[in-house]
Amino acid sequence: MKGDSAMEDQQKNTTVFLDLMGKIGRLYTERAVQAQKVFMEHLQKTAVDPKLAIGVPPENPWQSWASYVTDAAQRSVLLMDILRERGNIYIEHVKEGSPPLLAFQWEIVLDGRTFDRPVNYALIRIIPPDGVKVDDTKRPFIIVDPRAGHGPGIGGFKRNSEVGVALEFGHPVYFVIFFPEPEPGQTILDVCAAETKFLETVVRRHPKSPKPTIYGNCQGGWASMLIAANDPDKVGSIVINGAPMSYWSGSWSEGEGENPMRYSGGLLGGSWMSLWASDLGNGKFDGAYLVQNFENLNPANTFWNKYYNVWKNVDTEKERFLEFEKWWGGYFLMNEEEIHWIVDNLFVGNKLARGEVKAAPGTYVNLKAIRSPIVIFSSKGDNITPPQQAINWVADVYSSTAEIKANGQVIVGIVHEDVGHLGIFVSGKVAQKEHTEIVEALDYIEMLRPGLYVMELQETSGKGKEKYLSTFREVKLEEMRNLNRLERKDEKPFEVVAEVSTMNEKAYALFGRPWVKSLVNETTAQMGRTFHPNRAQRWAFSDFNPVMWPVAAMAESVKASRKPVEPGNPWSKLEAIGSEMITASWNLFRDMRDAASESLFFQIYGSMLALGASGDVKPAPTAEAKPDPRELPFAQEALAQIEKGGYVEALARIGALMGQFAGPIPLNRLALTDEFIQSDKVLSKMSEEEARRLRSEAGVMVLLEPERTLNALPTLLSKKEDRERVVRILDWGLALEGITKEQRDMGLRIMELLKAGNAQDGRDRKAGKTK
Numbered sequence: 001m002k003g004d005s006a007m008e009d010q011q012k013n014t015t016v017f018l019d020l021m022g023k024i025g026r027l028y029t030e031r032a033v034q035a036q037k038v039f040m041e042h043l044q045k046t047a048v049d050p051k052l053a054i055g056v057p058p059e060n061p062w063q064s065w066a067s068y069v070t071d072a073a074q075r076s077v078l079l080m081d082i083l084r085e086r087g088n089i090y091i092e093h094v095k096e097g098s099p100p101l102l103a104f105q106w107e108i109v110l111d112g113r114t115f116d117r118p119v120n121y122a123l124i125r126i127i128p129p130d131g132v133k134v135d136d137t138k139r140p141f142i143i144v145d146p147r148a149g150h151g152p153g154i155g156g157f158k159r160n161s162e163v164g165v166a167l168e169f170g171h172p173v174y175f176v177i178f179f180p181e182p183e184p185g186q187t188i189l190d191v192c193a194a195e196t197k198f199l200e201t202v203v204r205r206h207p208k209s210p211k212p213t214i215y216g217n218c219q220g221g222w223a224s225m226l227i228a229a230n231d232p233d234k235v236g237s238i239v240i241n242g243a244p245m246s247y248w249s250g251s252w253s254e255g256e257g258e259n260p261m262r263y264s265g266g267l268l269g270g271s272w273m274s275l276w277a278s279d280l281g282n283g284k285f286d287g288a289y290l291v292q293n294f295e296n297l298n299p300a301n302t303f304w305n306k307y308y309n310v311w312k313n314v315d316t317e318k319e320r321f322l323e324f325e326k327w328w329g330g331y332f333l334m335n336e337e338e339i340h341w342i343v344d345n346l347f348v349g350n351k352l353a354r355g356e357v358k359a360a361p362g363t364y365v366n367l368k369a370i371r372s373p374i375v376i377f378s379s380k381g382d383n384i385t386p387p388q389q390a391i392n393w394v395a396d397v398y399s400s401t402a403e404i405k406a407n408g409q410v411i412v413g414i415v416h417e418d419v420g421h422l423g424i425f426v427s428g429k430v431a432q433k434e435h436t437e438i439v440e441a442l443d444y445i446e447m448l449r450p451g452l453y454v455m456e457l458q459e460t461s462g463k464g465k466e467k468y469l470s471t472f473r474e475v476k477l478e479e480m481r482n483l484n485r486l487e488r489k490d491e492k493p494f495e496v497v498a499e500v501s502t503m504n505e506k507a508y509a510l511f512g513r514p515w516v517k518s519l520v521n522e523t524t525a526q527m528g529r530t531f532h533p534n535r536a537q538r539w540a541f542s543d544f545n546p547v548m549w550p551v552a553a554m555a556e557s558v559k560a561s562r563k564p565v566e567p568g569n570p571w572s573k574l575e576a577i578g579s580e581m582i583t584a585s586w587n588l589f590r591d592m593r594d595a596a597s598e599s600l601f602f603q604i605y606g607s608m609l610a611l612g613a614s615g616d617v618k619p620a621p622t623a624e625a626k627p628d629p630r631e632l633p634f635a636q637e638a639l640a641q642i643e644k645g646g647y648v649e650a651l652a653r654i655g656a657l658m659g660q661f662a663g664p665i666p667l668n669r670l671a672l673t674d675e676f677i678q679s680d681k682v683l684s685k686m687s688e689e690e691a692r693r694l695r696s697e698a699g700v701m702v703l704l705e706p707e708r709t710l711n712a713l714p715t716l717l718s719k720k721e722d723r724e725r726v727v728r729i730l731d732w733g734l735a736l737e738g739i740t741k742e743q744r745d746m747g748l749r750i751m752e753l754l755k756a757g758n759a760q761d762g763r764d765r766k767a768g769k770t771k
Helices: 002-048 061-095 162-168 188-205 219-230 260-267 272-280 288-296 299-312 318-328 336-347 387-391 393-397 401-406 421-426 428-441 477-481 489-519 522-530 533-539 546-560 570-610 633-640 647-659 667-679 688-704 706-711 720-734 741-770
Strands: 105-111 121-127 141-144 173-178 213-217 237-241 284-286 333-335 374-379 410-416 451-459 468-475
Touching: 002 570, 061 299, 061 318, 061 533, 061 546, 061 570, 105 188, 121 188, 141 162, 141 188, 141 219, 162 173, 162 213, 162 428, 173 188, 188 219, 188 336, 213 219, 219 237, 260 489, 260 570, 272 284, 272 336, 272 489, 284 288, 284 336, 284 522, 288 299, 288 533, 299 570, 333 336, 374 387, 374 421, 374 428, 387 410, 393 477, 401 451, 401 477, 401 633, 401 688, 410 428, 421 428, 428 451, 428 468, 428 667, 468 477, 468 667, 489 570, 522 533, 633 688, 647 688, 647 706, 647 720, 647 741, 688 706, 706 741, 720 741
Parallel strands: 141 173, 141 213, 213 237, 237 374, 374 410, 410 451
Antiparallel strands: 105 121, 121 173, 284 333, 451 468
């Protein structure tokens, strides 16, 4: 019997394996056909573009040719001079110690290098520019930049940036920076402890302010979540921008939505590569490797468009190019322990959302410990941190909408349609729109009832801060899960990757590492960093290279006799057509490469899974395994309190009863709610924690027992004056613009209940007098 069962299992596994191979083959074919289709569409669009049409041949083609060649030659000299300046700027920046590239003056408040457990981090205060007034009693902002290869500064790279927006609203702004070289023995947990000290310092500096907002960019996003989970009582709100929280996720509803970077860990064999790279660096990991990975995602821009755009517009693009390249070319280092922790726990292990990241000995990071509102900003155009990687952690941490409400958590998602990863942080348009609206909303976002929301922006006829109207639409966690096209089944092979990674790491430690370490010292490590392609392309085109010495004089001569080509020159149009063909070809290469990577990944790890391989990684709960919300301890406690409470509890439950029928909630309504609370002599005395607890209880009660919660209101409002007061509040609320029919009906039901209670009181008093 056992033999028959084993045979059946083997046959079943074989069938699953063959079916999987067929699906992978079909998927690769679809990807390849789509890539070729996009390539042809790009060429066709170029061919019919009226701006690139050659039109009538020029009367004097030789003159047109001469004009174009002169212009092209002059542009080439000027481009070489710009690259020379880029190289010089790079060398000078390194000599200066690679300070933060912020567009604002700043001062160090706390230097992590002086701590008992020193780290190469520091807390700085942004000094407001002339004409900008900051109110020290307003909520302070702490902006945490990513340590992902580059230096700090992306959150304040321009005046029109996250830092600039926060200052414009009058908030004190602090910035977490880091230095190029890590401290000896520094670990990620040391960094988290230091950042917690930074948070406590800001709280002490602003005793009369609301709790600080932590504004985390990219990998600074998960760092911000670690800070908030470690010290939840000191955090006011958290904003995570383009922050990868669920690294295995990749399939979104509709569109291609496949993100090639998530397959890299598996195709490279796991975390052993980070150890090897650290060994080559004599115990330090070079951030240039991470930047190189980012650049490989878009080879058309890396190898062609970035330079062609400067060459094409050499008279106007210089400043913008040099400004960005100064930041892009600043490469920072990590200790081996740091990069290994990141790769093992996040990139390969995906442990943060699953509660498997170790904190202090015997404890784990618990994202449910965070009580502050969380805003998640992501973009569909981000191929480094797509929306699913930014958002899916919510479904891993929480089992249901009821649990989010029970935890008192407000989570708001805002998704941009097309901006790229860097654009989330540095785009002036994004700063003027999304970041401006986010910063403004943070003053009132705690007025939202606990739950999951989508923030939507509508353009108005206003200007500046009034140009957009923010609304908040409540959604259910169960609805969000449906956004994943494959129901996250495509994440299962990553569990095998985690196990293969552990085996490869042990194999490298036993057989490869001793040899590598014996061949490496600090001199060879420094040479490897110096000759890394990303650095070499800078210093090789600087004045450090004697070949470049004549370029400056040549550029000055060209500038003195500059002769730009005339508009409409046919040779310029042919140049533009050629550029588009090169771009399309690079994009075809990228798409075919990504399709092959995806196919190879699932052929390797999907087949291992189909044939019975499995890891000991704790899987995320399946939809069938989700617990009954009524069985949650908080829910049971809340339901037991439905008939208990008074005026304050009644208002919270009325808000939840009416809120369940709300349409999109405009920001100005939240502002009105805040004004009402501050004007009420009872509500204004509540602490943030007490208000959050009341909203949480009310949300769970209405979600699970709406009728019972409704019918208990007269019991809570036993005093006539309280009932009359609540009726007046309802009259005011129902007159607000944007109230839905369902909300109005619920409000009228509540008023009838309370008025019936008043009538009963009158009858009771009359009966008492008669007696």
